[in-house]
Amino acid sequence: MAKVKSLADLRKMKEELQSKVHLREKADNPESLVQVKVGMGTSGIASGAKEVFNYLVDELEKRNIEAIVTQTGDMGYSYAEPTIEVTMPGSEPVVYGYVDVKKADEIIEKHIKHGDWVDGIIPANYRTIEDNK
Amino acid sequence: MKDLSQHILDIANNSIRAGATLIQISIAEEPEKDLYTLIIEDNGRGIPKDKIEQVCDPFYTSRTTRKVGLGIPLLKLNAERTGGWFSLTSEEGKGTTVKAVFKHKSVDRPAIGDISGTLSIVAATDPKIDLVYIHTNQSNEYIFDSRTIKRELGDILLSNPKIMRFIDEMISENLESINYTK
Numbered sequence: 001m002a003k004v005k006s007l008a009d010l011r012k013m014k015e016e017l018q019s020k021v022h023l024r025e026k027a028d029n030p031e032s033l034v035q036v037k038v039g040m041g042t043s044g045i046a047s048g049a050k051e052v053f054n055y056l057v058d059e060l061e062k063r064n065i066e067a068i069v070t071q072t073g074d075m076g077y078s079y080a081e082p083t084i085e086v087t088m089p090g091s092e093p094v095v096y097g098y099v100d101v102k103k104a105d106e107i108i109e110k111h112i113k114h115g116d117w118v119d120g121i122i123p124a125n126y127r128t129i130e131d132n133k
Numbered sequence: 134m135k136d137l138s139q140h141i142l143d144i145a146n147n148s149i150r151a152g153a154t155l156i157q158i159s160i161a162e163e164p165e166k167d168l169y170t171l172i173i174e175d176n177g178r179g180i181p182k183d184k185i186e187q188v189c190d191p192f193y194t195s196r197t198t199r200k201v202g203l204g205i206p207l208l209k210l211n212a213e214r215t216g217g218w219f220s221l222t223s224e225e226g227k228g229t230t231v232k233a234v235f236k237h238k239s240v241d242r243p244a245i246g247d248i249s250g251t252l253s254i255v256a257a258t259d260p261k262i263d264l265v266y267i268h269t270n271q272s273n274e275y276i277f278d279s280r281t282i283k284r285e286l287g288d289i290l291l292s293n294p295k296i297m298r299f300i301d302e303m304i305s306e307n308l309e310s311i312n313y314t315k
Contacts, residue, residue, distance in 0.1 A: 004303075004306040004307055004309075004310050005299065005302055005303035005306055005307075006303070007281065007282075007285055009299070009303075010282065010285050010286070010299060010303070011285055013295065013296075013299055014285060014286055014287070014289060017289055017293065017295060017296075018289070040142055040143075040146060040254075041143070041146060041204075042134075042143050042203050042204040042207070043203075045134065045139050045142055045143055046134065046139075050139075050142070050247075050250070050251075050254070053254060054250070057294045057297060058294070060294070061294045061295075068290070068292050069292065069294075070257055070258055070259070070292050071142075071146075071254050071255070071257075071258055072146075072258070073146040073147075073149060073150045074146070074150075
């Protein structure tokens with residue numbers, strides 16, 4: 001049977017990473033990086049948020065974009081799942097709805113690489129009926 | 134929810150929303166007793182006594198309490214469908230424990246799905262949140278503890294894509310080595 005990965009392998013990997021990892025990628029300064037949050041509440045999961053998550057992690061790395069992709073619970077836009085929130089350094093977060101792999105590709109190429117917003121933004125001032133109660 | 138890993142991601146997100154800093158997930162396979170047990174425990178703020186009944190009711194929750202939605206009723210339904218059962222205990226200020234027991238042999242028992250990928254995602258959610266996963270298959274056991282990983286990594290984050298992939302593979306290989314049921 002193939003060897004099972006262990007903490008010793010992690011240590012080796014850490015050394016490799018430390019020689020490459022940019023100082024900025026470290027925990028004390030996450031605001032300086034592109035941050036992407038993928039909504040993974042019940043409705044997000046059910047509509048394929050995990051595929052979008054994996055795609056974003058893989059593609060941002062392949063395209064050499066320093067970004068932190070994490071998951072978050074329900075963002076409250078259950079009608080438009082999967083939803084992702086993109087925060088460019090020094091900017092306000094922007095939320096996109098109905099994000100599939102194709103949309104995610106467009107968001108990486110236009111929004112994240114060039115700062116141009118693409119279709120599918122959920123306006124920040126959107127309020128559900130409940131919010132107005 | 135297609136499989137157990139999706140339920141786990143869902144319930145773990147309730148814990149995160151409840152301010153938990155430690156989430157412990159365990160799966161115990163006991164084919165000899167025809168049981169397959171999932172327990173998710175957190176140290177979040179807990180659910181008030183008068184709300185516990187309600188979180189299991191899909192019709193009560195939907196909008197006004199955003200903390201828990203359809204996730205819990207769906208898990209409960211899936212457990213009961215196999216002939217198993219479900220329980221939720223919670224104490225305000227201490228945390229919540231969700232337990233779903235499935236009949237191991239039931240054809241309705243959901244497959245575990247991509248558990249390693251799911252755990253690598255949950256572990257990377259926030260540096261302040263720790264995750265412990267214990268999988269026992271009869272006498273074999275595998276324990277993943279994000280605190281151990283963090284100690285090794287120092288200032289490298291678990292959300293680093295290479296680390297996330299490493300954790301995914303490490304968990305998956307270890308589960309293979311204890312012959313877990315897929």
